[in-house]
Amino acid sequence: MKTKITRRTMLNIGTAAGGLAIGGAILGAAGIRSETKTATTLPWPWREIKPEEIQERAYQSAWAKIGCMYGTIEAVIGTLADKYGAPYNTFPIDATIYGSGGIGGIGSLCGTINACGLLFNLFSKNQEDLFALCQEISLWYENARMPSYKPKKPKLDIPIVSSVSRSNLCHISSTEWANASGHKLLTTEHFERCNRLVADVTVKAVVMLNEYSSGKVAYKEKLNSFSQGCQSCHGPGKVKANVASGMNCDTCHTNPH
Ligand code: HEC
Ligand code: HEC
Structure with a gap:
């Protein structure tokens, strides 16, 4: 210490x-x-968290505010604050409620990915690492089948169908799930799905930060081959260079050429 x-x-x-x-x-x-200075100077030191320690807390916290961003941040920063106090206990966790429902219900960026960006910003050593971590988790999220977490004390004790989000956008992620499950959105079933997903993404973030802080993080995610093809002309520094995106293109585009 x-x-x-x-x-x-x-x-x-x-x-x-x-x-x-x-x-x-x-x-x-x-x-x-x-x-x-301890509270305001970044990066804050990362302390290893075991995924099993925070899964249920992430799920329950997400329910507490029906807040996906809040759930992830509360579980991670709240756990560190409980164990170690400052600087973690100086963070205003309620300032993350805005991230719910893809930023105030707009259906834009999923609050869990927004939360991961914030966590990576607090704990990464430089901007290059920060961007690499953000891109890794975003592409992972696009491809992951979620939710997989089974809560210990479920608010709604029903089997929840999983789906692949195909996008980090709340709108696309949620509608993919609505189609897969047959449930309507902005219902208790939808929130149950999202709050279990919060547990999944929080675990991923914690595993990544554990690895990153011990120098063992491996960046595995890549744009799919369709999207790499598009980027070879539309991406930065290429002939068209009119697209600034690290999301897979075929979620929204077919090949128009
Ligand atoms: C070989 C270079 C190249 C590749 C690869 C490429 N594009 Fe293009 N794209 C262009 C150029 C050049 C234009 C402008 C064409 C024009 O002005 O008629 C364009 C225009 C477009 C447009 C707007 C015009 C339209 O036809 O609707 C879209 C959308 C687009 N590309 C999407 C894609 C996607 C998605 C991919 C990947 C599947 C892709 N492009 C791959 C070169 C490329
Ligand atoms: C979340 C959905 C989404 C994703 C993901 C996405 N796009 Fe788009 N893209 C759009 C929309 C919407 C527009 C605006 C379309 C329009 O103006 O008709 C657009 C516009 C474009 C245009 C300009 C078309 C024009 O009219 O000139 C190109 C080129 C393009 N996208 C390429 C890409 C590439 C390459 C990727 C992947 C790296 C990508 N997009 C990812 C939704 C998306």
Whole structure:
């Protein structure tokens, strides 16, 4: 514990001194305001979490606010806050409720993926790693069959049909599931499905962060071959270069050429 704080303080000072000519002043301030800096300076240290520890919490928290983004963040940051206190307990978890239903019910980005982006931002060492982690989990989400988690204390104790979302968008993910299951959306059944899915994605995020922090993360996901073909002309730096997307193209496009 003591070693960790010392190492982190040194890191903070190192960054400030390296980046600014007024290093002396910054060093002085760093000593005085160490409490504030602990909470606001990123990255925060990641502490390993066992997936089994947080699955049910993610599911229950998601139900608490009918909030997918909230469920993931509450389970991860809440667990770290309970165990280790600061800086984790300084995070305003309620500020993630907006992510529900693809940002305030719009059906845009699934709140679990939004949550993963936030977690990766808190715990990754640089922007390159951050983007790689975001892309990995987004493509994983597109292809994964979910939900698979069976809650210990289900709010709605029925078998839930699983489906492949094909997209990180709440609209597409949910409608794929509506078609697979025959259930209507914005019903208790739909929320049960989504809140179990929150447990699945939270586990994936935690496994990725465990691996990342121990230097063992392997990036496995790729655009499918259809989409790689499109990107060879429409992607960044190519002849058309008019598409900025890391989502699979065939979810929405057929080949128009
Ligand atoms: C060999 C290069 C190349 C590849 C590969 C390619 N495109 Fe295109 N695409 C173009 C060019 C060039 C245009 C502009 C054509 C024009 O102006 O008539 C275009 C236009 C389009 C348009 C708009 C015009 C239309 O016909 O509706 C869409 C949509 C599109 N491409 C989607 C795709 C998708 C999806 C893929 C992958 C399956 C793909 N493209 C692969 C070169 C390519
Ligand atoms: C979530 C759905 C979605 C995904 C995924 C998606 N697109 Fe699109 N794309 C659209 C929509 C909607 C438009 C606007 C279509 C229009 O203007 O008619 C569009 C427009 C385009 C256009 C311009 C068409 C034009 O009129 O000039 C191209 C090219 C294109 N997309 C290529 C891609 C490629 C390549 C990928 C994969 C890397 C991709 N899209 C992924 C929905 C999607």
